[in-house]
Amino acid sequence: MDPYILYAMPGSLYSGKARSYLRKQRIEYVERVPGDPRYTDAVVPAIGRWIIPVLEAPDGTLVQDTVDIIDHLDGQVATDRSAYPATPVHRAVAHLLELFGGEGLLRPAMHYRWDFDDTNVAFLSKDFSASLVLGGDDETRDGVFAFSSDRMRSATTAFGVSEDLMPEIERSYEQFLDLFDAHLAGSPYLLGGRPTIGDFGFMGPLFAHLARDPHPSVLMKRRAQRVWRWVERMNAPVLDAGEYGDVSEDLFADDGVPDSLRALLAYIGEEYLDEAVAQVAAVDGWLAEHPDAAEGDVVLGKPNRRFSGTTTFEWRGRPMTVAVVPYRLYLIKRLQDAVAGAGPDAEPAVRAVFTEAGLDPLLDIRPRRWVERADNHEVWGPLQDPVLPS
Numbered sequence: 124m125d126p127y128i129l130y131a132m133p134g135s136l137y138s139g140k141a142r143s144y145l146r147k148q149r150i151e152y153v154e155r156v157p158g159d160p161r162y163t164d165a166v167v168p169a170i171g172r173w174i175i176p177v178l179e180a181p182d183g184t185l186v187q188d189t190v191d192i193i194d195h196l197d198g199q200v201a202t203d204r205s206a207y208p209a210t211p212v213h214r215a216v217a218h219l220l221e222l223f224g225g226e227g228l229l230r231p232a233m234h235y236r237w238d239f240d241d242t243n244v245a246f247l248s249k250d251f252s253a254s255l256v257l258g259g260d261d262e263t264r265d266g267v268f269a270f271s272s273d274r275m276r277s278a279t280t281a282f283g284v285s286e287d288l289m290p291e292i293e294r295s296y297e298q299f300l301d302l303f304d305a306h307l308a309g310s311p312y313l314l315g316g317r318p319t320i321g322d323f324g325f326m327g328p329l330f331a332h333l334a335r336d337p338h339p340s341v342l343m344k345r346r347a348q349r350v351w352r353w354v355e356r357m358n359a360p361v362l363d364a365g366e367y368g369d370v371s372e373d374l375f376a377d378d379g380v381p382d383s384l385r386a387l388l389a390y391i392g393e394e395y396l397d398e399a400v401a402q403v404a405a406v407d408g409w410l411a412e413h414p415d416a417a418e419g420d421v422v423l424g425k426p427n428r429r430f431s432g433t434t435t436f437e438w439r440g441r442p443m444t445v446a447v448v449p450y451r452l453y454l455i456k457r458l459q460d461a462v463a464g465a466g467p468d469a470e471p472a473v474r475a476v477f478t479e480a481g482l483d484p485l486l487d488i489r490p491r492r493w494v495e496r497a498d499n500h501e502v503w504g505p506l507q508d509p510v511l512p513s
C-alpha cells in the first residue's frame with residue numbers, strides 16, 4: 124500500500140497536530156511541503172483554498188482539517204489506541220482540551236512567534252521559505268517570507284495580541300506552563316498513559332511555535348522542562364516516557380480526573396470560557412443579520428473566509444477584542460455531541476467536572492445554527508432554538 128501523504132510544514136501550528144497523531148499511531152506517511160508543485164496543482168484546486176495540513180490517503184482521498192484527519196485515521200486503529208477516550212468524562216474533557224489547545228493557545232503562540240524578531244526572525248525566515256518555495260534563490264525566498272509573515276503578523280491582532288495586553292498574555296502563558304508542568308509530574312500525557320485528542324490539540328501551538336521558535340523554546344525549557352519533554356514525546360513513535368518508570372498506557376482509572384488536571388481545567392475556565400461564549404454569541408448575531416444563510420451553505424460564502432467580524436469580552440479584568448472564528452463552533456458542537464452520545468446517565472459526572480472548573484456553560488450554549496463540515500468545508504447546520512447567556 125502506498126503511504127499516506129501529509130501536506131504540511133514544520134512551522135505550521137495545525138500541521139504539528141496531525142503529524143503527531145500519525146507518528147504516535149505509527150502510521151506510515153510521507154510529508155510534502157506546500158511549496159511542492161503537487162500541492163498547488165492538485166491539492167489547492169480540490170480543497171478550494173490554500174490551507175494546511177491536508178492528508179492524502181493511499182486511494183487519493185483528500186482530507187482537510189485536523190479534526191477530520193484524525194477521525195479519518197482513528198477509525199483504523201485498535202480501539203484501545205483510539206484518540207477518543209471510551210469513558211464519558213475523559214471524552215468530554217479531551218474535546219475541551221482539544222478546543223483550548225488549538226484555539227485558546229493560539230494567542231500566546233502568535234505573540235511569542237511574531238513579537239520577538241531579534242531572536243526569532245532569522246530562523247523563521249529560513250524555516251518558512253524552505254517549505255513555501257522548493258529551490259529558488261535567496262531573493263525569491265526572502266520575498267516569500269516577507270509576504271507570508273506580513274499576513275501572519277497582522278493576524279496576531281485578530282487573536283487579541285496588543286501592545287497593551289502583552290504583559291498579561293505572557294503572565295497567562297507562564298501560569299499555563301506551570302500548571303501543565305505540574306500535571307505532567309504525575310503522567311506522561313494529559314489523560315494518563317497515552318495521548319488523546321486533547322494532547323493532539325495542545326500539540327499544534329506547543330510544538331510549532333512555543334517549543335520550536337527560538338525565543339519561546341528557551342522559555343519553555345527553562346520554566347517547564349516536563350512540558351518540553353511532553354512535546355518531544357508527542358513526536359515520538361513510541362511511548363517515550365522512561366522517566367515515569369513502568370507506566371501503563373491506560374488512561375486514568377475509573378474515568379477519574381486528578382487534582383492537577385482539575386487545576387488546569389479551572390485555569391481554562393478562567394482564561395477561555397468568556398472568549399468561547401463571546402464567539403458563539405457573535406456567530407449567532409451574524410446569523411441573525413444574515414437570515415439567508417441556509418443549511419449546507421459554505422460558512423461566510425467562501426471557504427477561505429475565516430472571520431465573521433470581531434467581538435469584545437472581558438479578559439483578566441480588561442476588554443479584549445478578537446476576530447470571530449465560526450470554525451470554533453464546530454469544536455464546541457462536537458464536545459456537546461460527545462456528552463449527548465454518552466447518554467443521560469453519564470451526564471451528571473461530566474457536568475460535575477465542568478461545573479467545578481466554571482466550564483459548564485459550554486455544555487449548554489447553542490447558536491441558531493452550528494458549524495458543521497462537509498466536502499472539506501465549513502457549512503451551516505440546521506436551524507435550531509439558540510441558547511445564549513442573557
Ligand SMILES: N[C@@H](CCC(=O)N[C@@H](CS)C(=O)NCC(=O)O)C(=O)O
Nearest residue numbers: 135136137173174175176188189190
Ligand atoms: N481548522 C484547521 C486550521 C488549519 C489552518 O489554519 N492552517 C494554517 C496553517 S497552521 C493555514 O493553512 N493558514 C492559511 C491561511 O490562513 O491562509 C485545522 O484544524 O486543520
